[in-house]
Amino acid sequence: MYSFFRRTIPVGSVQNSRSLSLIFSVLIFLLSFVATCVFLFSQGFHKWERGNSYKVTVEIPVDLQSINNQEQITNKVMQELNSMPEVLKIQRVDPEKLKAMLTLWAGDKGISNTDLHVPVLLDVEFNSSNQIDIENIKQKLRQISMDINIENHNTWAQKLVVFGKSLKLVTMVIGSFILLCTIIIVILVTKSALQAYYSTLDILRLLGAKNAYIARIFQNQILKSSFYGGICGVCLSIPTVYAFVIVLKYLGLEGLTWSTMLWHITIVVIGVPIIVAFIGVLVSRITVHVHLRLLDKKTSI
Amino acid sequence: MTPKEIIRLEHLGLRYSDDRFIFFDITCSINAGEFYFLTGKSGAGKTSLLKILYKDIQPTLGFVHVFGYSIGELSRSDLPVFRQHIGLIFQDCRLIPTLSIVDNVALSIHIGGSQYRRSCSYAKELLDWVGLGDCLNSLPDALSDGQKQRVAIARAVVKRPALLLADEPTGNLDNENAFRLMALFQELHKMGTTVVLATHNNELVKGFQYPQLILKDGSLFVNDNGFIKKKA
Ligand SMILES: Nc1ncnc2c1ncn2[C@@H]1O[C@H](COP(=O)(O)OP(=O)(O)OP(=O)(O)O)[C@@H](O)[C@H]1O
Ligand SMILES: [Mg+2]
Numbered sequence: 001m002y003s004f005f006r007r008t009i010p011v012g013s014v015q016n017s018r019s020l021s022l023i024f025s026v027l028i029f030l031l032s033f034v035a036t037c038v039f040l041f042s043q044g045f046h047k048w049e050r051g052n053s054y055k056v057t058v059e060i061p062v063d064l065q066s067i068n069n070q071e072q073i074t075n076k077v078m079q080e081l082n083s084m085p086e087v088l089k090i091q092r093v094d095p096e097k098l099k100a101m102l103t104l105w106a107g108d109k110g111i112s113n114t115d116l117h118v119p120v121l122l123d124v125e126f127n128s129s130n131q132i133d134i135e136n137i138k139q140k141l142r143q144i145s146m147d148i149n150i151e152n153h154n155t156w157a158q159k160l161v162v163f164g165k166s167l168k169l170v171t172m173v174i175g176s177f178i179l180l181c182t183i184i185i186v187i188l189v190t191k192s193a194l195q196a197y198y199s200t201l202d203i204l205r206l207l208g209a210k211n212a213y214i215a216r217i218f219q220n221q222i223l224k225s226s227f228y229g230g231i232c233g234v235c236l237s238i239p240t241v242y243a244f245v246i247v248l249k250y251l252g253l254e255g256l257t258w259s260t261m262l263w264h265i266t267i268v269v270i271g272v273p274i275i276v277a278f279i280g281v282l283v284s285r286i287t288v289h290v291h292l293r294l295l296d297k298k299t300s301i
Numbered sequence: 302m303t304p305k306e307i308i309r310l311e312h313l314g315l316r317y318s319d320d321r322f323i324f325f326d327i328t329c330s331i332n333a334g335e336f337y338f339l340t341g342k343s344g345a346g347k348t349s350l351l352k353i354l355y356k357d358i359q360p361t362l363g364f365v366h367v368f369g370y371s372i373g374e375l376s377r378s379d380l381p382v383f384r385q386h387i388g389l390i391f392q393d394c395r396l397i398p399t400l401s402i403v404d405n406v407a408l409s410i411h412i413g414g415s416q417y418r419r420s421c422s423y424a425k426e427l428l429d430w431v432g433l434g435d436c437l438n439s440l441p442d443a444l445s446d447g448q449k450q451r452v453a454i455a456r457a458v459v460k461r462p463a464l465l466l467a468d469e470p471t472g473n474l475d476n477e478n479a480f481r482l483m484a485l486f487q488e489l490h491k492m493g494t495t496v497v498l499a500t501h502n503n504e505l506v507k508g509f510q511y512p513q514l515i516l517k518d519g520s521l522f523v524n525d526n527g528f529i530k531k532k533a
Contacts, residue, residue, distance in 0.1 A: 007400050200397050203396075204412070206355070211381075
């Protein structure tokens with residue numbers, strides 16, 4: 001049936017029947033890649049946004065007069081924090097780890113383990129369902145000691161999230177642009193075939209072909225081209241997209257478990273050609289109908 | 302329009318862009334199941350009259366009724382179904398150059414909703430009958446004018462139309478082949494198809510006992526058994 005329609009009015013390049021499939025495969029490949037990016041960015045940054053919004057680090061500086069004093073303050077602070085309903089978890093950063101970090105820039109010899117006093121750092125995690133008033137907490141803790149400081153990760157995380165969102169937006173714009181290109185290509189290919197095979201079109205209509213029948217000739221071929229293009233596009237995009245995902249996973253920008261993510265991405269990669277085929281068929285159908293209506297108006301029969 | 306009438310022309314007139322009327326004030330009717338030759342000198346307007354009947358062009362004056370429908374009021378969406386009931390043979394064949402001859406013939410019934418395979422088997426049968434059984438997969442360009450004409454005839458006949466409008470269907474054929482194809486039209490006519498066949502071939506007209514519509518000086522006459530009178 002396809003070949004019968006194709007021989008009646010060949011849509012796409014007359015010399016090279018595969019060129020339309022080739023265009024489709026490139027567009028589908030690009031769209032799959034972009035769609036995966038949008039998906040990953042939204043997942044990754046969503047996690048960052050969620051993950052960092054509810055964490056702060058409380059810093060109790062070194063008290064040079066008395067090391068015991070620092071311990072007392074730390075205990076008081078932990079008590080105070082524990083009494084707050086919004087606090088979920090408090091974890092003291094291991095002083096050995098801190099020292100190890102300092103060794104990195106001060107050098108082994110610069111630091112004698114016994115006499116080095118490091119600030120106490122407490123990682124505090126809040127219950128995400130409550131509204132957290134960092135300023136209020138700071139006020140309360142400073143009643144214990146004026147030197148206590150709160151490092152709010154939210155500020156820089158928020159910036160990162162804004163960056164992520166704009167990245168996602170840019171990717172979506174690029175995706176829409178590729179989709180627009182697909183639509184334009186389908187319109188151009190359909191229109192040029194309608195014009196090049198004007199006399200065939202005329203014969204078809206004299207034989208009693210309805211507009212829907214003529215539209216089917218085009219839809220059928222666009223569907224076939226997008227099918228072949230889709231297969232090539234998927235074959236190209238699967239290794240690329242998966243490699244990309246592995247890189248992102250390595251960079252720690254994933255928001256889901258490994259298997260769920262692969263599953264989601266497979267759906268995206270397979271869904272894109274289906275959507276492109278559907279849009280292509282729809283656009284060619286509309287183009288044919290509009291063209292034939294305009295023709296009717298011109299001939300006024 | 303009586304129930305028997307399949308074509309009714311009322312005060313029909315046609316003029317192209319110039320001032321000259323090709324024909325003027327033609328009023329006549331053709332009943333279902335009749336067979337007419339349409340004759341007239343070259344340029345008399347035979348093709349133009351047929352074109353009006355299948356609504357390829359609009360008349361300048363008058364009304365046309367076919368199958369009981371007023372052609373002028375036929376909407377664009379009704380036109381395909383209307384044309385599916387008419388078998389058309391064009392003077393210039395008008396085959397689709399990219400389709401094999403069997404597909405050209407099959408297309409005619411496929412358009413009407415028949416399955417492609419079944420359409421092809423009918424097409425093959427008929428092409429066999431018109432003597433083109435061994436070049437079913439040839440493209441029209443590879444055929445002689447006479448062979449093309451036979452394909453065009455097969456394409457019009459295969460859908461067993463209620464009305465057959467044939468414009469010089471035997472123009473490129475020798476008399477032997479022309480008479481053979483006339484048998485096909487006769488067969489169709491016996492099955493109830495109304496036939497209007499435009500031709501220059503006087504031997505063909507004389508060889509069959511069908512009435513003759515004559516386009517002359519812009520009017521339509523009928524020659525029924527030697528009596529020539531204005532057709533009404
Ligand atoms: N599209 C057109 N525009 C202008 N004039 C036309 C057009 N088509 C036909 N004519 C003129 O109308 C007249 C009738 O043409 P038509 O083709 O109907 O004649 P015909 O009887 O079929 O001739 P033939 O026997 O040679 O086929 C001719 O004089 C022709 O020049
Ligand atoms: Mg003619």
